[in-house]
Amino acid sequence: MTVTGIIAEFNPFHNGHKYLLDHAEGIKIVAMSGNFVQRGEPAIVDKWIRAQMALENGADLVVELPFFTAVQSADYFASGAVDVLSRLGIDSLTFGTEEVLDYQTIADVYSEKSEEMEAFVESLPSDLSYPQKTQKMWEKFAGVDFTGNTPNHILGLAYAKACAGKGITLNPIQRQGAGYHSLDKEVSFASATSLRLHKEDSDFVDKFMPNSKLFQTSPQVSWDNYFQLLVYQILTNPDLTSVFQVNEEIASRLKAAVREISSVEELVDKVATKRYTKARVRRILTYILVGAVDNSLPKSIHVLGFSQKGQFHLKSVKKSVDIVARIGRKPWDMLTQQADNVYQLGNPELCEQNFGRVPIRVK
Amino acid sequence: MTVTGIIAEFNPFHNGHKYLLDHAEGIKIVAMSGNFVQRGEPAIVDKWIRAQMALENGADLVVELPFFTAVQSADYFASGAVDVLSRLGIDSLTFGTEEVLDYQTIADVYSEKSEEMEAFVESLPSDLSYPQKTQKMWEKFAGVDFTGNTPNHILGLAYAKACAGKGITLNPIQRQGAGYHSLDKEVSFASATSLRLHKEDSDFVDKFMPNSKLFQTSPQVSWDNYFQLLVYQILTNPDLTSVFQVNEEIASRLKAAVREISSVEELVDKVATKRYTKARVRRILTYILVGAVDNSLPKSIHVLGFSQKGQFHLKSVKKSVDIVARIGRKPWDMLTQQADNVYQLGNPELCEQNFGRVPIRVK
Missing domain, CATH: 1.20.1390 (PWI domain)
Structure with a gap:
């Protein structure tokens, strides 16, 4: 059976995410950020709630990205997440994007010319930001056009880079409806940004989130x-x-x-x-x-939850991968756990995030 | 004219403090803790409010003890405070105590035998706390009896030690009414502890504080x-x-x-x-x-306020002492100012504690 990887934040989980899961094939493994997300902020609801939302909407296995992968610029985020997923045996990666390009060919270009391409990035003037440099690289070597603010597209390219040479099929899915940061309320799919903004608007949340009740009754932070x-x-x-x-x-x-x-x-x-x-x-x-200092990534993978199908898959990879299902006295990843302790201070109703918690199970 | 020093916290200022000021002679100089006090907690109202209370009730000059003197065990607290006051030219030290002993003789004993006495303290078993060791020292060398919980008495002995050999006359005043930590509401003088505890009880506060209105309208913290x-x-x-x-x-x-x-x-x-x-x-x-690390004490003295008499006195010592009346870009004491920045986070209504603040003036 196909094993599909999905890299996600689900901040919060909405109908667009459900659409993505519906269009993924086989066993669906999600590598999800923990309690802090890539844009540099606390997740609106905690990682357990978000994992549960995903599991109730088609995910078979949700594992946690360590803090030091989750809160990184696109390239490090993508390569850290792809690394976790490839250790879990995925053969394809499904992701949403504003522009469905031939990412596979793009990955092949990078596979062939990565040294030359990185040298080009290095050679660009230092007053350009890293995202600007990367865009110039893709323009020059893969003929990619950039128009407007298309963060998922940029992440897609980072995934292409991270998957290059790993034998993982890239499966881009056209994003439905609102753009990533869109604040528009009159659309068929709402963005996560817009859901965070209108979190108090119960009708809006109901309309665009499959688990709106769980979301609305969970402790939220910003x-x-x-x-x-x-x-x-x-x-x-x-x-x-x-x-x-x-x-x-x-x-x-x-x-x-x-x-x-x-x-x-x-x-x-x-x-x-x-x-x-x-x-x-x-x-x-x-x-x-x-209090993050330069840190090595954990060798083991922390599981947040699974379906029966996901559990079978986990068993099949257990011999080659170190899986942590329950964090006890021995930490999984000190930095992630410290970040979670800080996260908990943001709302007294937040539960203990690690010690003794067991994976969420859905049928 | 006599120049009297008083070491205080005024946390908060009450009728017992006023009684002490009334019984002090000449120019009355108060060395007061800043926004954190000796028992290891934030002062209930800020240093400016407490200085104002003192100035409106008989103090002529209020200067601030640096954090690293104010938040210390009795001996360091006393010696740091006496050092500040002696630089300001005091010739006597007035203090409240539960037991009016012949502190002068006690100071003389310490003057003579300090080495022997400190060696004795060093020789005591390490499972005794420092206050316990000090009590044993006074018992042995000065025949002082300790009965019950008498923190002002213990501070009095620390003052005696700190003044030993400095030519400062010790002027103990019998504490009136309630003991230092007394919670009793049916007394003629209430303790600072009891005032902090009953701070919401407007009648109680009115009865025992000369500036109850100022206290009640000021931002408070704990x-x-x-x-x-x-x-x-x-x-x-x-x-x-x-x-x-x-x-x-x-x-x-x-x-x-x-x-x-x-x-x-x-x-x-x-x-x-x-x-x-x-x-x-x-x-x-x-x-x-x-975030206090081992720190040197500031060489200059920070003035919180003065009466006209106090201002004249300040002018007379200005040549020999470095006085800071207004803290600008150049810090007075980094640690105290950092502590004040943290103090301010405790209540959004607290004013800026240092930058640009000028001494309070009373007639």
């Missing part, structure tokens, strides 16, 4: 819930440069700005530059919040 | 307002032993306990031992909260 902690960390940390990706320049800009702002977005606005994109600054603030 | 920050710091600090007085043992006990408690007092209870008294643990938690 950056606002961590603003005070972030300010406190920036004020008291004697050496912010010990945090991943924080250099002297960023550290001193943060220290100078922190007493003059009243929200995380204000801080992002003050610190972002052409080179330090807002997404990158948000990720840096997330590293600061959770 | 450890509760910093509990989340403290938990967060303990969870995320990669090396708690870098904090002053935190050793491996305390650090690991804190890390183990922090996820099982729901208040600072619970944490204190879990971590305190015979050797680590509760007061010491509270101070350690305060060091952790504000």
Whole structure:
């Protein structure tokens, strides 16, 4: 049977995600971010709730991306996630994109010319951001056109790169309805951004989420819930440069700005530059919040839940992969667990996120 | 004219403090803790409010003890405070005590035998707490009897020690009414502890505080307002032993306990031992909260306010002492100011505590 991988955040899980799962084939394995997501913010509901939503809507197995994979720029995010999925034996990767290109050919181009392409990226002027450099690379070597704000498309290219030479079939699915960040309420599919924005609008949430009730009754958080902690960390940390990706320049800009702002977005606005994109600054603030230092990735894979089919598959790969189903005294991944401890401080109703938790089972 | 020093916290300022000021002579200089106090907690109202209360009730000059003097065990607290006051030219020290002894003679004993006495303290078994050791020292060398819980008396002895050989006259005043920590509401003088406890009881506060209105309309805080920050710091600090007085043992006990408690007092209870008294643990938690590392004391003295008489006196000592009346870009004391930044996070209504603030003036 085909084993399909899906890389996701489900922040929160909506009808577009269900559509994607419906169009994936065989055993559907999801590698999902934990409690912090790629754009550098806390997930609106915790990883267990989001895993449950996915399992109730077609996923067979949901595993957790370690913090240090989940909160990274597109390339590291994609390669970390593809690595986890390929260890779990996927033979194809399904993903949503704004532009269905021939990603397979693109992956082949990268497979052949990766050294030349990376050297080209290195050679570009340093006032370009990394995403800008990558776009130029794809334009030059694969003739890809970039129009507008198409983050899933950019992730798709990162997946193509990460899968290059690994024998994984790329299966892009055209995104339905609203664009990734669309705030439009008059559409047939709503984006996750728009669902986070209209989370209090019960009719809207009902219309666009298959598990709206679970979502609405779960403890929710946003950056606002961590603003005070972030300010406190920036004020008291004697050496912010010990945090991943924080250099002297960023550290001193943060220290100078922190007493003059009243929200995380204000801080992002003050610190972002052409080179330090807002997404990158948000990720840096997330590293600061959770105290992330340069870290190795865990060797084992943490399972959040499975269907019966998923459980059978897990058994078949158990010999070659170290699977963690229940985190006890011995940690799975210190950084992810520390991040989860911080996540829990954002809302007193959040449950313990790791110790003693067992995978969610659905039929 | 006599210049009298008073060492105080005024947490909050009550009628007993007014009584003490009334019984002091000449120019009355108060060396007051800033926003964190000796027992290891945030002051209930900020240093400016407390300075104003003192100035409106007889103090001529209020200067701030740096954090690293204010949040210390009795001996360091006393010697740091006496040092500040002696630089400001005091010739006598007035203080409240539960037992009016001949402190002057006691100071003379210490003056003569300090080496022998400190060697004796060193020789005592290490399972005794430092306060216990000090009590044994006074019993043996000065024949002092200790009965019950008499913290002001113990501070009095620390003042005697700190003043020994400095030519400062000790002027103990019998404490009126309730004991230091008394919770009794049916007394003529209420303790600061009891006022903090009954802070919502407007009649009680009116009866025992000369500035009850100012107190009641000022932003107040307690450890509760910093509990989340403290938990967060303990969870995320990669090396708690870098904090002053935190050793491996305390650090690991804190890390183990922090996820099982729901208040600072619970944490204190879990971590305190015979050797680590509760007061010491509270101070350690305060060091952790504000990120205090071993620190030198500032050379200059920060003025919080003065009367006309106090201002004249300040002018007379200005040549020999470095006085800071207004903190600008150049810090007065980094640690105190960092502690104040953290203090401010406890209540959004708290004003900026340092930058640009000028001394309070009363007639």
